[in-house]
Amino acid sequence: MAERSEETLIEKIAEKFHAHDSSSSSDSDDEKPKASDSSIKSKIHRLFGRERPVYQVLGGGKQADLFLWRDKKATATVLGGATAIWVLFELIEYHLLTLICHSLILTLAILFLWSNAMTFINKSPPHIPQVNIPEDLSTNVALSLRFEINRALATLRGIALGRDLKKFLGAIAGLWVISTLGSYFSFLTLFYIVLVLLHTVPFVYEKYDDKIDSFGEKAMEEIKKQYAVFDAKVLRKIPIGALKDKRH
Template identity: 65%
Template sequence: MAEHKESSDSMAESLVEKITEKLHGDDSSSCSSDSDSDKKPNSSPSSVKAKTYRLFGREKPIHKVFGGGKPADIFLWRNKKISAGVLGSATAIWILFDLLEYHLLSLVCHILILLLAIFFLWSNAATFINKSPPRIPEVQLPEEPFLEVASVLMTETNRALAVLREIVSGGDLKKFLGVIGGLWVLSIVGTWCSFLTLFYICFVMVHTVPVLYEKYEDRVDKLAERAMIEIKKQYAVFDAKVLSKIPKGPLKDKKRA
């Protein structure tokens, strides 16, 4: 009887061990499946994001491309009052100097004459009516916005000079043809309007195109990707039919020798 009882106890213990092992195995498999399922959605967005095409090979946000800070806020209409004021001032300057053919020196002199006459008459009139003359506020322009604009201009100018140096050195034929075509189009546009009108058009485009691109970024990038694929196909055909048939000079052979 004792042996029978011991054998039944050992069978029960082995049965319990098998059940616990099976439960642990199911838990580990479910955990592994859950971890795999967790890894899949985390890995898929990164792979999709890595394949996303951005215009001009851009890797930073639009705000960082414009240097960040107050100039970028103005261009991207972060503060609508300041951006509208800047654009309105540029429009008024363009109307005065281009449409009305007003001269800058005459405008500055007339404004100063008007301001001096107003404050002078106001101060003298205040003494006759026994009132204190008006207190003229002290005006000082902030230094930070001018430094930020100068920094952005310096960075972009240095980048343009680096690109021009690379083009002049003959390293990239595609960039050379692109710059030549852009300058040719710019020369044609210059015959249609004055320099001030052209500058105003560029100024308006800087204040409108980036903010529209930021709003419809994904759609524009998809269209730009298709356009770049088509341009590359056409350039490959042009290279095969025209550029590859241009005879190379003996300068490279002499340099190698």
């Protein structure tokens, strides 16, 4: 009887060790795909070296809420107003001065008739609030425009006085593309297209960022290959050193 009890104890201990080994192996197997998933995600290079979320890249706050459709009513209002302005001035070919004058005529006529109708039926005339542009708002708009213009001028100056050939070629290519688009579209149409892109591209990118980043990584590798070929065949053959010696 003692021998049988010892055998049963040994079998139970062996079963416990076997169950522990199997659970540890299953845990290790479960951890492998998690590690592999995290390594795959870490291998994905974000576009333009992005390390922060899209919301923070756009500056956060109300402007990011507009671009990413976090505030749907405000975004729909902005796009609806821009679409109405574009339809008026581009499709109907309305002019800005004509629109302002017609709006003022309509407003003055409605208020004048309303005020006289109230006095005719012995009622007090309607209270029309005084409208003034706040000084802080106009100052902030002027300062923002001044800051952006100065930053653009400083960037162009840095490119012109610098020796970074990539930035120089990128600026020339960007300005050439804008000038080409300007010959096909009016300024208002181009502004409307940019506005629509700002309200659609970040939203789509935030939703499908992993797929877009993997595709963008492949595209950037192909662009680097093509640039290396262009650099070897064209840029390195430009006698920049001889020009520098002539200047000195």
